[in-house]
Amino acid sequence: MWLGLSPLLDKITYQEVLVLGARVAVSESARDLGVVIDRELSLTAHVSAVCQSGYYLLCQLRPIVRSLSVHATKTLVQAFISCRLDYCNSLLYGISNGLLRRLQSVQNAAARDHITPVLQQLHWLPVRQWIVFEVAGLVHQSLAGVTPAYLADDLPAVTCRPSPAAVGFQ
Secondary structure, rough: OOOOOOHHHHOOOOOOOEEEEEEEEOOOOOEEOOOEEOOOOOOHHHHHHHHHHHHHHHHHHHHOOOOOOOOHHHHHHHHHHHHHOOOHHHOOOOOOOHHHHHHHHHHHHHHOOHHHHHHHHHHOHHHHHHHHHHHHHHHHHHHOOOOOOOHHOOOOOOOOOEEEEEEOOO
């Protein structure tokens, strides 16, 4: 897979690469740990995969939701929809509004499918706020020293409690 900006990628004409004597086809995207990475690192392919999976699962759940208890519906929605929206969502920090709207539409579709009370009980945040919440949680845990060193080492040295002079008190 070639990575870069679209105008530069359009100039590359290689469709396959010779690696140790074998021809390997160039791909438009790759999946790593469940995240689909596209050639421009825009996460468009990942968002498309999440949305496609979410809508497919909603179609599968729709016929049985009316015959389930609230608790069972809540569990299914959490297991099948929320987990897909949540998985690696800190990677989505800073993506375009259009991609965020597509992810939000999956959550909105779940809310429209006769499970609005369940969503209220789940206390789902809108997708944008959930991504910010997740990133803030990672930073807090890193500063508190409860994350692996490879995360904490990338943060600048900051104290959790600023001195009174730092916040303007004398």
